[in-house]
Amino acid sequence: MPALVLLGAQWGDEGKGKATDLLGGSVDYVVRYQGGNNAGHTVVVGDQKYALHLLPSGILSPGCTPVIGNGVVVDPSVLLSELSGLNERGVDTSKLLLSGNAHIITPYNVTVDKVTERFLGKRKIGTTGRGIGPTYADKINRVGIRVQDLYDESILMQKVEAALDVKNQILTKLYNRRAIAVDQVVEELLDYADKLAPYVADTVLVINEALEEDKVVLFEGGQGTLLDIDHGTYPFVTSSNPTAGGACTGAGVGPTKISRVIGILKAYTTRVGAGPFPTELFDEDGEALRRIGGERGVTTGRDRRCGWFDAVIARYATRVNGLTDFFLTKLDVLTGWEQIPVCVAYEIDGKRVEELPYSQTDFHHAKPVYEMLPGWSEDISKAKSFSDLPKNAQDYVKALEEMSGAPISAIGVGPGRDETIQINSFL
Ligand code: IMP
Numbered sequence: 092m093p094a095l096v097l098l099g100a101q102w103g104d105e106g107k108g109k110a111t112d113l114l115g116g117s118v119d120y121v122v123r124y125q126g127g128n129n130a131g132h133t134v135v136v137g138d139q140k141y142a143l144h145l146l147p148s149g150i151l152s153p154g155c156t157p158v159i160g161n162g163v164v165v166d167p168s169v170l171l172s173e174l175s176g177l178n179e180r181g182v183d184t185s186k187l188l189l190s191g192n193a194h195i196i197t198p199y200n201v202t203v204d205k206v207t208e209r210f211l212g213k214r215k216i217g218t219t220g221r222g223i224g225p226t227y228a229d230k231i232n233r234v235g236i237r238v239q240d241l242y243d244e245s246i247l248m249q250k251v252e253a254a255l256d257v258k259n260q261i262l263t264k265l266y267n268r269r270a271i272a273v274d275q276v277v278e279e280l281l282d283y284a285d286k287l288a289p290y291v292a293d294t295v296l297v298i299n300e301a302l303e304e305d306k307v308v309l310f311e312g313g314q315g316t317l318l319d320i321d322h323g324t325y326p327f328v329t330s331s332n333p334t335a336g337g338a339c340t341g342a343g344v345g346p347t348k349i350s351r352v353i354g355i356l357k358a359y360t361t362r363v364g365a366g367p368f369p370t371e372l373f374d375e376d377g378e379a380l381r382r383i384g385g386e387r388g389v390t391t392g393r394d395r396r397c398g399w400f401d402a403v404i405a406r407y408a409t410r411v412n413g414l415t416d417f418f419l420t421k422l423d424v425l426t427g428w429e430q431i432p433v434c435v436a437y438e439i440d441g442k443r444v445e446e447l448p449y450s451q452t453d454f455h456h457a458k459p460v461y462e463m464l465p466g467w468s469e470d471i472s473k474a475k476s477f478s479d480l481p482k483n484a485q486d487y488v489k490a491l492e493e494m495s496g497a498p499i500s501a502i503g504v505g506p507g508r509d510e511t512i513q514i515n516s517f518l
Contacts, residue, residue: 093305093308093350094302094308094310094344094348095114095118095308095350095351095352095353095518096349096352096412097111097310097312097418098311098316098333098335098352098353098354098355098412099315099316099354099355100316100354100404100408100412100417101315101316101356101360101361101404101405102315102318102360102361102362102363103313103315104131104315104361104363104388105315105356105357105420106355106357106420106421106503107132107311108133108143108148109135109420109503109506109508110353110355111132111147111149113501113508113511114517114518116154117307118152118307119155119156119306119307120155120158121148121149121152121158121311122147122158122298122310122311122342123145123159123160123311123312124162124337124338124342125160125163125313125332125333125337126163126164126312126313126314126331127145127164127221127222127223127313128144128145128169128173128196129218129219129223129313129329129390130144130145130313130390131143131144131391132389133506134148135506136508139180141177141180143173144389144390145165145169145170146159146174146177146184148311149309149311153183155186156186156187156188157184157186157188158188158189158297158342159189159193160193161190161193161343162193162337162341163194163341164193164222164223164226164227164230164331165189165193165196165238166196166201167280167283167287169196169221170189170287171286185289187290188290188294189238189287189292190291190293190294191239191294192237192295194226194227194229194230195235195236195237195240195280197226197236197280198279199225199254199258199271200222200225200226201220201221202268202271203222203225203261204218204220204221204222204224205220206266206268207224207225208220210265210266216326216327216365216366217327217364217365218364219364219391223329223331224329224330227331228330229254234250234253236251236254236280238287238291241280241281241283241287242291247277247280247281248273248277251273251277251280255271255273255276294343299344302344310338312333312334313331313333314331314333315333316334316407317404318333319334319411320332321334322411324366324367324451325451327364327365327366327367328366334411334412335352335411335413335414352413352414353415354414354418354497355417356405356418356419356491356499357400357419357420357421358400358419358422358425358487358491359380359397359398359399359400359424360397360398360399360404361384361386361398362395362396362398363391367454367455367457368396368398369398369437369454369457370399370459371396371397372397376428377396377398380397381394381397383424384397384424399431399432399434400431400434400491401434401459402433402495403435403436403437403446404447405494405495405496406447406494406495406496407446407447408495409496409497414496415497416497416498416500416515416517417495417498418499418501418503419491419501419503420503422484422487422502422503422504423471423472423504423505425466426466426467426469426470426471428466429465430465430466431464431465431487432462433462433463433464433491433494434460435460435462435494437458437459438458438460439453440453440456444457464487465483465486467482467483469481469484471484471504472504472510473504475512476512477502477512477514480504480512498514498515500514500515500517501513501515501517502514
């Protein structure tokens, strides 16, 4: 019953696609359990580069069944265009399973996301504008539209009416926008019904049966630990639970079934959107990390904010997720620095603090306390084993492991599928 969770240990964009893809060959099911097309994985297979937003990255591994779980929010137009884009490139997507309980991102959810951000002005969250937050809000308010609703026209009509009741008041009276017509929305949604039908399934049953049969199931989180609605830097977070517990609710598996929780950790730190980020750099080092690391959002095209590695965050991720392993990515990006600063603690109002403060005010005031580690200048992209790495790179990895509280079981030394050093097996 090997059930692995793979999730971002920082603010997302740690390179999860590569890690999932590395495991792809030995994994029977890859399940996304939260988020939507706000995520973005870049997977490099041979000389082909794939940018996935909603689909689990296992879709690129033949033999693997990709699953979109109940905890995901699905924009049908994005899903269908992502599928046809892959089909055009010869990727077979027919195995995809889509939970009938997943919530649909409707056109009005996208509208509400955009107008709300505009309304918030300088207090905005910096969302991806994909309707994620408003769709989860509808789910919690019990006025959401689920995939299964597409197959009962009269129910769909009633639900869209209920959802738009209050929203149209807000759109017209507060935001000065035009009201959204129920019929138009229903018509658009019904148009997706037949196209999605081949994929819709009782994914909870499928996943649990697979675990019973000893199949390898990988639960793939979108975003990252610090963007979690409960455990992240609230309110500058996404509206779901990328942390390990989210895999249980977002896929319908009990916690006793999870055997391994792997945190993807970038060798430095990045963040998109607004919110605190203690090790953020505003100088040429930050610019260099952005340039060398290609730190531009796959989904939004926005430049990512860049900074040095933050061990306080990594320790926190180990704790809230119960991490068993780390996959350290993008170590090659750090090649060429004479010395590499690593944040080992914070200074808050003159006091040294070793752990992430629960208070938002304290975290906003946190200043990084750096330790300088010696860098390396050798090209490490051809390294196949840990001992192939230059001594200083080995020491950097060991120091990060020590500070972060879980073993580093794999290291990414380049974007390609084979540019990975595997230290311990994940299975
Ligand atoms: P939302 O998920 O679109 O509501 O955006 C909320 C916050 O999460 C914003 O700061 C986004 O930039 C951030 N965010 C959402 N998805 C990702 C992701 O996949 N990687 C990194 N940041 C993300």
